[in-house]
Amino acid sequence: MGKTIFEKILVRASGKTDIAPGEILWVKPDVIAVTDLNWKQRESFQKKVGLEKIPKPEKIVAVVDHHTEQLSSPEGAEHIRCFRQWAKANEGIHFYDSGRGGLQIQVLVEEGHVRPGMMVISDDPEAEACGGIGALVRSSNQLMWMAAAIDEVWLEVPEVVQCRVKGRMEKGVLSIDLRHRLHRDLGGSFGRFVEFSGPTIEEMSIDARLNLCSSLYLSGSYGIIAPDKRTMDYVKSRTDDAFDSFTSDPDAEYAGLYEYDVSHLEPQVAFPPSPTNTRPISDAEGMEIHQACIGSCASGRIEDLRIAAEILKGRKVHPGVRMFITPVSRKVQMTALEEGLIKVFVEAGALICIPSCGTCPGHVGRLAAGEVCITTSTVNYPGRMGSKEAQIYLASPATVAASAVEGRIADPRRYL
Known part of the structure; x- marks a missing residue:
């Protein structure tokens, strides 16, 4: 039986050769993404568990995007101060301060840290938009600290559904509108992952793909798009680092199929x-x-x-x-x-x-x-x-x- 793109990424990250939905795996992350949100309290957790130094700081991308100087509160300034000190103390972290990066998700793809086929652990669920370039991201504060501490996390192999999209959207209707429609159709606790495909997806720009895959966690889901030439050109224009590129096998099994014709989709x-x-x-x-x-x-x-x-x-x-x-x-x-x-x-x-x-x-x-x-x-x-x-x-x-x-x-x- 063939494998989906999700399963192929998990196979590579876990070192196993055969996996099944519902199975618990230990996987090694390629990238660990961190933001400054409420950092002072979070740093105290690191000290509480006795983690003095991050063992593999080169895997960490740390981005100031929540408590920026725009948020002029003493508490926010203290969070950023602690975050900067932490990044400095763990030499090798890729650190993006205010004015030098942007939002975590964009920094990850724009600076070439996340590439197709990668296993990424983040503390911010919005990083899951990296699915737009064929990466797999799982997110929570607990997973981030586990990955930072022992370079490994456990994950459940998801059930995957296909979402095939056809038709040409009217001018003024965007991939974000399709995402909002999906939120309505999937509800708040869908629990399955979504692989997007179809002629409409193939024609989408990278920006549109990132926007489509963003925020699907709000439906208890995650979206991914198999990398193609457009993806490869985008990534290679940003980094010379190597990466593995995966697509689903023709005989991969899915838990369901959703089909959309967006020709008549209204703005949502x-x-x-x-x-x-x-x-x-x-x-x-x-x-x-x-x-x-x-x-x-x-x-x-x-x-x-x-x-x-x-x-x-x-x-x-x-x-x-x-x-x-x-x-x-x-x-x-x-x-x-x-x-x-x-x-x-x-x-x-x-x-x-x-x-x-x-x-x-x-x-x-x-x-x-x-x-x-x-x-x-x-x-x-x-x-x-x-x-x-x-x-x-x-x-x-x-x-x-x-x-x-x-x-x-x-x-x-x-x-x-």
Whole structure:
């Protein structure tokens, strides 16, 4: 019987030759990804268990993206100070400070640390977007510390379903809209992993693939796309380091099949209080908003900024709306500057944030009671971005940009 791409990565990482869904494996990570979130408390855990030094610091990629200087609180500054000291004490760690990297997920792929076929352990579930280039990521704070301490973690072999996608999306409908639709269809506790395939996936850019695979953990799932020539060109333009590339065997067995024709897919909007509460934009149009945000682990890539700029060029953000735009990394920010996108945003009346988590967890642009925000962020539970009495709607960067112009949730297709 053939193997899926997930199983092939786990076979390589575990050293076993035959595995089955439900089996528990000990696997060795290729990369261990770490953020600065609440680092002071987390570092105390390391001391409590007697781990004085990280045995393989060269495997660790440490990124400041939560408690950046943008979050001007004494507690945040202390977390970053401790994080910097920890990285310095463990010589060999790949460390990206504020202004030198961006969000963890983007740094991992953009700097060539994560490559196809790799087994990655992270403390941030958004790193699972690396599935867009054919890597397998599992995430939790406990797994990260286990990997850092003993260079090994245990994982369960997942059941895998296929998701075949065909059709051409209308201009203004993005891979993020497909992801929101999947959240609705899979629910909040799907529990199986998803392998994407089909002609629509093959035509997707790397940015679109990363956006599609991002945040599927919110459905208890994980997405992966088999690497192809587009993937190889992207990775090889960023690193000369070797990697193994896997695809599923033709006779691999799957636990199910989902098929989508996206030719008639509308832009999607996730209503509060959950990303799985997704509806077509026709159910949301006309709802007044007070804030619009583009950025987060699940967006803010250069293609997201380009389509937002296409909508905003020559237009103004509605006077009743505050708009925040956060590039996902320093490199994306530089590209946006070179292409004139930042100028378009500033002229439209948007605020530009430093590459970081920014507005997603409410570090910037906190919401007051009764306010409504539309955002490309990952989650929308009450209190995520400020007051528990505020409402958060999730959508694509195209939908957010169109809504910022109109001052109400708007269909971006009429602007493109």
